[in-house]
Amino acid sequence: MNPFRFGNVVTGEYFTNRKNEIKEIVSEIKAGQHIVLMSPRRYGKTSLVNEAIKASGVKWVRINMELIADEVDLANYYVKNALSLSKYEKIKHYLKNLKIQPYIQLQPTTNEISVSFNTEKKDLSTILSDSLQLPETIAVSMKKRVVIVFDEFQEIRRISPVLERKMRGIFQYHQNITYIFIGSQESMIREIFQNKKNPFYKFGRHINLHKIPEAEFSDFVIKRFSSQKIDTRDIVKDILSFTDCQPYYTQQLCHEIYLLGDKKILTKGVINKAVDQITTEHHADYSRWWGSLSNTERKVIIGIASGNHNPTSQEFIRKYGIKSASTSGSVVSKLIALGTLIKKNGKKIKIEDPFWKEWILKNRRC
Numbered sequence: 001m002n003p004f005r006f007g008n009v010v011t012g013e014y015f016t017n018r019k020n021e022i023k024e025i026v027s028e029i030k031a032g033q034h035i036v037l038m039s040p041r042r043y044g045k046t047s048l049v050n051e052a053i054k055a056s057g058v059k060w061v062r063i064n065m066e067l068i069a070d071e072v073d074l075a076n077y078y079v080k081n082a083l084s085l086s087k088y089e090k091i092k093h094y095l096k097n098l099k100i101q102p103y104i105q106l107q108p109t110t111n112e113i114s115v116s117f118n119t120e121k122k123d124l125s126t127i128l129s130d131s132l133q134l135p136e137t138i139a140v141s142m143k144k145r146v147v148i149v150f151d152e153f154q155e156i157r158r159i160s161p162v163l164e165r166k167m168r169g170i171f172q173y174h175q176n177i178t179y180i181f182i183g184s185q186e187s188m189i190r191e192i193f194q195n196k197k198n199p200f201y202k203f204g205r206h207i208n209l210h211k212i213p214e215a216e217f218s219d220f221v222i223k224r225f226s227s228q229k230i231d232t233r234d235i236v237k238d239i240l241s242f243t244d245c246q247p248y249y250t251q252q253l254c255h256e257i258y259l260l261g262d263k264k265i266l267t268k269g270v271i272n273k274a275v276d277q278i279t280t281e282h283h284a285d286y287s288r289w290w291g292s293l294s295n296t297e298r299k300v301i302i303g304i305a306s307g308n309h310n311p312t313s314q315e316f317i318r319k320y321g322i323k324s325a326s327t328s329g330s331v332v333s334k335l336i337a338l339g340t341l342i343k344k345n346g347k348k349i350k351i352e353d354p355f356w357k358e359w360i361l362k363n364r365r366c
């Protein structure tokens, strides 16, 4: 079986390191300290929180804000998940806490519940308040701490402009719930939690999740390959140098190398083959991303892909024919907000996806 996985949440032998972060999150959960966990996309936030919650043994609910359509949808989802915290027989009792009753369907064989509120506009505020309050009511009655994880929390602003105020107004009184807010759009998460004007200002302790340290990731890669009797000691440094220790891309590259590797001791050539394979497989996506860029965006990306990491320098704008440093700067800001570019160590600008970068370079060489 392929010893590497990418895309979904990873656990068990597919998950490495993060010991300090797990310890930190477990201790904050116990202390009732709310947490804001931030990192660029696919660094392993969701996997980490899952591991920490497992280690702390608390009951929890996960709300993926990306999947929520609007406030009514949030209320439905919230009540359904809150009720799943309690014993099946107690559901009726907890429903009494709601002033407006939703339509509830119970699946007796699986204990699955579905919840749908009537969407009368005048009732929306009550429906939402009662729904957001329900987990605390259940936690109090169970006499147990509950954790609520909001994944991709920055989506709150798409759902409704008044939701932040409403949530904060209710959450601030909750004594039995630890809230964990996960976000991958750093500028928006900072705006929500670090701008004095906003309701969630200083609501939780910030944790910035970094990439996995090279030494530990290296051990993980070697160990996982060796579980399949494959020796990668000679190439692990090159693998991690290509992916820059980014968790998702490292697992993606290793997954592909495993698929290609017919030898027991791997040599460097297999990395190029795997990168080639991935860029070919994703040609349609990469080509679409490229096609959606403006001319200036293309120039900035070509410059960065070619190894120039300071796109606002005079040298850069002259070399790539960009109008001015400020034009280049605003393109960079936009592409960082979109996650296409990232700042390395808070300084150097680089292309987020190393395979896309290779695709660009490969196609320009042809």
Ligand SMILES: Nc1ncnc2c1ncn2[C@@H]1O[C@H](COP(=O)(O)OP(=O)(O)OP(=O)(O)O)[C@@H](O)[C@H]1O
Binding pocket: 005, 006, 007, 008, 009, 010, 014, 015, 016, 017, 018, 039, 040, 041, 042, 043, 044, 045, 046, 047, 048, 184, 247, 248, 249, 251, 252
């Ligand atoms: N601790 C880890 N050990 C090994 N691989 C990891 C680890 N954490 C994450 N990964 C790799 O990164 C991938 C993405 O992980 P995860 O979905 O948890 O990240 P995320 O930060 O929540 O992503 P997103 O921003 O898309 O929500 C996993 O499928 C796995 O390949």
Ligand SMILES: [Mg+2]
Binding pocket: 045, 046, 047, 151
């Ligand atoms: Mg995630």
